[in-house]
Amino acid sequence: MRKIYAILLIATIAITGLISIQLHLGQKTRIRITTTTSLYATGLLDYLASEFSKREASVSFDFIPVGSGEALRRAELGDACMVFVHAPSLEKKYLEKGVITDRRIFAYNYFIIVGPASDPAGVSDAKSPLEAFSKIYQAGEAGKACFVSRGDNSGTHVKELSIWRAAGLNPSGKPWYMETGSGMSATLLVANERNAYTLSDIGTYLKLRSESRLPNLRILYQGGVDLINIYSVYLVSTCEDPERDLAIEFMDFVVGDGQDLIASYGVDRYGRPLFNPAKDNLSWLEETWSRLASS
Numbered sequence: 001m002r003k004i005y006a007i008l009l010i011a012t013i014a015i016t017g018l019i020s021i022q023l024h025l026g027q028k029t030r031i032r033i034t035t036t037t038s039l040y041a042t043g044l045l046d047y048l049a050s051e052f053s054k055r056e057a058s059v060s061f062d063f064i065p066v067g068s069g070e071a072l073r074r075a076e077l078g079d080a081c082m083v084f085v086h087a088p089s090l091e092k093k094y095l096e097k098g099v100i101t102d103r104r105i106f107a108y109n110y111f112i113i114v115g116p117a118s119d120p121a122g123v124s125d126a127k128s129p130l131e132a133f134s135k136i137y138q139a140g141e142a143g144k145a146c147f148v149s150r151g152d153n154s155g156t157h158v159k160e161l162s163i164w165r166a167a168g169l170n171p172s173g174k175p176w177y178m179e180t181g182s183g184m185s186a187t188l189l190v191a192n193e194r195n196a197y198t199l200s201d202i203g204t205y206l207k208l209r210s211e212s213r214l215p216n217l218r219i220l221y222q223g224g225v226d227l228i229n230i231y232s233v234y235l236v237s238t239c240e241d242p243e244r245d246l247a248i249e250f251m252d253f254v255v256g257d258g259q260d261l262i263a264s265y266g267v268d269r270y271g272r273p274l275f276n277p278a279k280d281n282l283s284w285l286e287e288t289w290s291r292l293a294s295s
Contacts, residue, residue, distance in 0.1 A: 028057075028058055028059055028060040029058055029059050029060070029242050029243060029246055030059075030060050030061070030062055030243075031059060031060070031061050031062070031081050031082060031243050031246060031247055031250070032062045032064065032079065032080045032081055032082075033045075033061055033062065033063050033064065033080055033081065033082045033083070033084065034064045034066060034070070034071035034072075034074045034075055034079065034080040034082075034083050034084075035063055035064065035065050035066075035071060035083070035084040035085075036065070036066075036067065036068050036071060036084060036085050036086050036087075036154065036155055036231070037065045037066065037067065037154070037183040037184050037185070037204070038086070038156075038184055038201045038203050038204050039065075039084050039231065040063055040065035041065070041183070041184065041185050041203075041204050041207065042203040042204060042207050042266070042274050042275075043207075044107075044203070044262070044265055044274065044275060045063060045084065046063070047261065047265060048253070048254055048258050048261060048262075049061045049063075049250075051253075051258070051261060052249075052250055052253045052254075052258070055253070056246065056249060056250075058246070059246045059250070064079070064080065065183070066154075066183075067150070067152040067153055067154025067155070067156075067157065067183065068085040068086055068087035068090055068091075068153075068154050068155040068158070069087065069090055069152070069153030069154060069157075069158070070152070070153065070154075071083050071084070071085050072085060072087075072090055072091070072094045072099070072100070075094070075099055075100060075234075075236045076094065076097070076099045078236075078238045080236050080239075081235070081236055081239035081243045081244065081247050082233060082234065082235060082236065082239070082247050082250070082251070083100055083233070083234045083236060084231065084232075084233050085155060085231070085232060085234070086155035086156075086201075086229055086230060086231045086232070087154070087155035087158045087159075088230065088232075088289050088290075088292040088293035089158060089162075089292065089293055089294075089295060090153075090155070090158060091103070091232060091234070091293065092293040092294070095234075098237055099236065099237060100234035100235065100236055100237065101234065101235050101236075101237050102234060102235045102248075102251070103232050103233075103234055104232060104233050104234075104251055104254070104255045105230060105231070105232050105278045105282065105285050105286065105289060106231060106232065106233055106254045106255050106258070106259070106262070106277070106278050107230075107231040107262050107275040107276060107277060107278055108228060108229060108230045108231060108275070108276050108278060108281075108285060109201065109202050109203060109229050109274065109275050109276055110202055110222060110223060110224075110227045110228055110229055111156065111159055111199055111200065111201055111202070111227040111228075111229050112199075112200055112201075112202050112205060112219050112221065112222040112227070113129065113132050113133075113197065113198075113199055113200075113219075113220055113221040113222070114188070114191065114197065114198060114200055114205060114214075114217045114218060114219055114220060115136075115145075115191075115195075115196065115197035115198070115217065115218065115220050116195040116196070116197075116216055116217065116218070117216070117218045118195075119218075119220055120139050120144040120145050121135040121136045121138070121139035121140075121144065121145045121197065122135050122139075123135055123136065123197065123220040123221050124220045124221065126221055128224075128226065129163050129221065129224070129226050129227055130163060130166055130167040132220075132221045133163050133164060133167050133169065134167050134169065136197050137167075137169050137171060140171065140174060140176035140177065141174075141176075143176070145176060145196070145197060146176045146177075146178065146194055146195070146196035146197070147171065147176060147177050147178070147196055147197045147198065148178050148179075148180060148187055148190050148191040148194065148196045148197070148198045149177065149178065149179045149180070149187070149198070149199075150179070150180060150181075150182065150183070150184065150187045151179025151180060151181050152180075152181050152182065152183070154183070154184075155229070156184060156199060156200065156201060159199065159227075159229070160199045162295065163199070178190070178194075178196070184200055184201060184204040185204055185208060187200075188200055188204065188205060188208055188214060188217065189208070189213065189214070191217060192213070192214045192215070192216045192217050193216075195216055197220075201229055202219075202222070202229075202274070203266070203274035203275060205217075205219070206266070206270045206272075206274060207270070207274070210269060210270055225288065228288060228292075230285055230288065230289050230292070231275070231278075232289070233251055233254060233255075235247055235248065235251070255278070255279070259277035259278070259279045260277070262275050262276070262277040263276070263277045
């Protein structure tokens with residue numbers, strides 16, 4: 001009888017151990033990522049993660065879409081393993097504090113100035129972003145125009161403020177200047193409702209425009225290095241294995257095979273890519289990033 005009990009005990013331990021191993025093998029390593037809203041809202045980040053997961057089935061991603069400033073702040077609190085952002089001047093501060101490391105530029109596009117088709121400020125005639133913002137300011141003071149700002153310390157908000165400063169203007173507190181404190185999609189929708197001007201990344205605008213959600217807004221100014229929008233990915237210094245190793249693999253994918261995916265993303269639906277891959281312009285992008293980070 002004792003032998004039978006012993007055999008049953010051994011069998012039970014073996015089965016339990018096998019189930020435990022199977023459960024362990026079935027578990028995925030979760031990587032928390034804070035990301036700028038434009039990468040999430042356009043679907044690019046989900047697309048890259050999905051393609052990476054086909055190669056590395058042991059990983060899953062939790063995306064936290066917020067403005068770049070908030071994405072970096074959460075990284076400092078240890079709430080993420082990776083950060084995808086587009087605010088060089090903010091990124092530099094967190095690099096210097098040692099919060100983030102291993103920067104990789106992986107994509108870029110351009111900011112655009114959008115507004116009502118009637119264009120009461122005459123932005124479409126501007127020769128530079130500074131002139132465009134000056135025209136909006138003058139029209140706002142004359143009661144002819146409104147401007148909607150994200151007001152959320154995002155990469156887009158930081159860029160907007162830098163243009164106002166460079167133009168020697170301060171719209172804060174003006175009745176025609178509104179801050180939403182929200183992401184790019186929400187801010188564009190408010191601008192559309194109010195027939196107002198705003199600064200946007202081109203990707204989010206094209207996505208909402210294709211969904212017929214921005215009938216009142218048109219691109220009035222675009223192009224030029226002054227409105228370049230550079231996206232970088234970082235590791236968070238406090239991230240540890242096994243998350244860290246997989247995060248590095250994902251970074252390598254984004255700047256490697258993922259570059260071709262970025263180049264074609266959006267072409268079928270929007271007639272143009274929403275982002276440009278960085279691989280063929282890295283030297284120029286690094287120089288531009290350094291200039292923006294120091295401004």
